[in-house]
Amino acid sequence: MIVQFIHLLVLFAITTFSAVxxxxxxxxxxxxxxxxxxxxxxxxxxxxxxxxxxxxxxxxxxxxxxxxxxxxxxxxxxxxxxxxxxxxxxxxxxxxxxxxxxxxxxxxxxxxxxxxxxxxxxxxxxxxxxxxxxxxxxxxxxxxxxxxxxxxxxxxxxxxxxxxxxxxxxxxxxxxxxxxxxxxxxxxxxxxxxxxxxxxxxxxxxxxxxxxxxxxxxxxxxxALKLAEDAKEQQQTEDEAAALEKSKEEVEEKQHKEEQEENKAAEEALSESAEEAKHLTEDDNNIVGKTAYEGDSSSFLSEYKYLLIFSVRNLPYNTSTESLYEFFGKYGNINQIRIPDPRANSSSSSSAQQGTCFIIYNNTTNAIRAAHDLNGVNFNGRYLVTSLYHVDRSKIANEELTLRQEHLNELKKMYEISD
Missing domain, CATH: 2.40.100.10 (Cyclophilin-like)
Structure with missing residues (x-):
């Protein structure tokens, strides 16, 4: 009610000002x-x-x-x-x-x-x-x-x-x-x-x-126009903002806990995370996953059912693999980076293939930080779009995901899953 009242006052101010x-x-x-x-x-x-x-x-x-x-x-x-x-x-x-x-x-x-x-x-x-x-x-x-x-x-x-x-x-x-x-x-x-x-x-x-x-x-x-727009957006997104704040607190608490465990045994595999990172799924890909795991690269890639994939879109088309390792490596050790091959799916346009890569970090906390910090960042003249996926290996093998086919093929290559 207060927001609506403020909105009406602002609109009145705009109308009055415009008249003169x-x-x-x-x-x-x-x-x-x-x-x-x-x-x-x-x-x-x-x-x-x-x-x-x-x-x-x-x-x-x-x-x-x-x-x-x-x-x-x-x-x-x-x-x-x-x-x-x-x-x-x-x-x-x-x-x-x-x-x-x-x-x-x-x-x-x-x-x-x-x-x-x-x-x-x-x-x-x-x-x-x-x-x-x-x-x-x-x-x-x-x-x-x-x-x-x-x-x-x-x-x-x-x-x-x-x-x-x-x-x-x-x-x-x-x-x-x-x-x-x-x-x-x-x-x-x-x-x-x-x-x-x-x-x-x-x-x-x-x-x-x-x-x-x-x-x-x-x-x-x-x-006044900005205030009116802000008031309208606030009224429409109060519940969403509250949910985001709660999710942010959960992630920060999780990161703090994992950092303490890493200091005690940096090379030991960490236990299964207790919290679900629901906000890390990408709406338009309908990916289902609950828990990610951390540890050395062999454990992360072979022992566990769920895998954490860091996806980056809107990269400059001429980006080299070396520059990707240098840029994204600031957030932690990278196990591997996979750049889709434009020849992998002849039915797809080159623009759908280029400008995208998949990154696997040895540590899930680093992947979360990278996805959070780098979304919207200008990289060589392009604004990055980042996503995190919790992917079930069996779903990749059975082709149950609704990812675009070229992305599914790249995930199979990354984790050496045969048809």
Whole structure:
């Protein structure tokens, strides 16, 4: 009840503060002509568009496209687009192409990762985020909207309409902006020659970016928005936070106990752990396991029924085995590191194979610490995603796990389990 009351007070403060900000105060008269019937513009992004030329001639500049963003209607979507334009995370739209251009429909871009329409990601955990709302419609030339692969799959890709109306997109794609300058550039791009798959024959890309936030926007409004969001999240996750705190205390108590035992007999196998590390299972892999064991490598790999596997994803694809031993070895002695072989499963894409490794530590405490400390850490420009699995050897042998097949094969190789 208290959280709800605070939430209402904060929302009231936001509404009151917004009322005294001059609407459209940082827009030119020309830009305002493109915003009839639209909500206030909170951010502006200007893309300089260039086109590569044949025979290695220098690229030509086609012009600027200025986009007004509606942060008061879809703040999360606008923040994603604005930060990708500002390169606040060392990645974003600069030099990314418009990979799909269809006359009398739209031009699509935003795939800064691959440039083909198959890549890119949002600023939110470098993943996708849900559709915010569909209040704004695709009812105007120059509308800017999120491209997606279905419901709630927004990443970084977006498109700009080069026709007056596309109502069939309403309710499926989130509109978050409007072209307020450079409509002539949008229409000129619509006329370029393309392949049958709508890819321009000569690359058209974003060669420069300028960003602006409405000058009258005050830090107190940002803080109020943050408080409102925090209050909402607190209300929704109180039980989860309590469970996490309890789990953290259990792990710390377990680690302290094991460290004391290791000091007495560093080379002796430790007894079975008394606590279940339920929080160490990965939700999307449905792995069942209760207890891990510690000791020398031969005991750990051959005597015990349950095995602890430390999984690392999102590694740079060119990472060497030596650098992995050096980096992860800071947390303790490593028995072995297994890097999936891209040739192990021909039906899998190389991106699913690369960037992943399995690590076995001689000591479970070290594995737990490494997984806890390294999740989200920047390793050579990539943010690591770590997981711990308690795996039953018999389940690996009987192929009862729901791991991806290439990962299951790697676990079999690691523990020398034959079919």
């Amino acid at each position: 900000i001059p609407k459209q105060s940082f827009l030119t008269p020309e830009e305002l002509t493109h915003l009839e019937g639209d909500p206030e513009v909170t951010h502006k992004v200007t893309f300089t568009i260039s086109q590569e030329q044949p025979n290695k001639e220098p690229p030509i500049v086609l012009g600027d496209i200025t986009i007004g963003l509606f942060g008061s209607v879809v703040p999360k979507t606008v923040e994603n687009f604005y930060q990708l334009s500002s390169h606040k995370h060392d990645y974003g739209y600069l030099n990314s192409p418009f990979h799909r251009i269809i006359k009398d429909f739209m031009m699509q871009g935003g795939d800064f990762a691959r440039g083909t329409g198959t890549g890119g990601f949002s600023i939110y955990d470098e993943s996708t985020f849900p559709d915010e709302n569909f209040e704004l419609k695709h009812d105007k030339l120059g509308r800017v909207s999120m491209a997606n692969a279905g419901k709630d799959t927004n990443g970084s890709q977006f498109f700009i309409l080069n026709k007056d109306s596309t109502p069939h997109l309403d309710g499926k794609h989130v509109v978050f902006g409007q072209v307020i300058g450079g409509i002539d550039v949008v229409l000129a791009i619509a006329e370029v020659k393309t392949t049958r798959s709508s890819r321009p024959l000569e690359k058209i890309y974003i060669s420069g970016i300028k960003t602006e936030i409405r000058e009258t926007e005050d830090e107190s409004k940002k803080e």
